[in-house]
Amino acid sequence: MIMERASIFWGVLRFLRREVLARVPVLFIAIALDGVVSSAFLASKARCDLPIFVIALSIVSLAFLGEWLFLRSRASGAGR
Numbered sequence: 001m002i003m004e005r006a007s008i009f010w011g012v013l014r015f016l017r018r019e020v021l022a023r024v025p026v027l028f029i030a031i032a033l034d035g036v037v038s039s040a041f042l043a044s045k046a047r048c049d050l051p052i053f054v055i056a057l058s059i060v061s062l063a064f065l066g067e068w069l070f071l072r073s074r075a076s077g078a079g080r
Contacts, residue, residue, distance in 0.1 A: 002041075006034040 012020065013027045046053040 002034045002038050006031050006038075009067070 007047050009027050012022050013024065014029075017021065017024065017027075042053075
């Protein structure tokens with residue numbers, strides 16, 4: 001939930017800042033605070049359930065790697 005909020009803030013910062021009259025410092029502070037809360041949660045989870053944390057981190061890393069490889073192959077094939 002927290003990371004979704006941060007991505008929404010980032011989207012507002014990049015694309016809708018002028019339309020919604022968003023203040024850049026407020027968005028940066030919100031993203032930074034979400035990062036602090038996420039880091040604290042991850043540190044707590046890693047300390048309590050290290051095997052679950054490692055498994056989850058491995059799965060997320062594999063998902064990102066797979067998506068990166070897929071998008072890279074699509075981008076290189078788009079020029080043909």
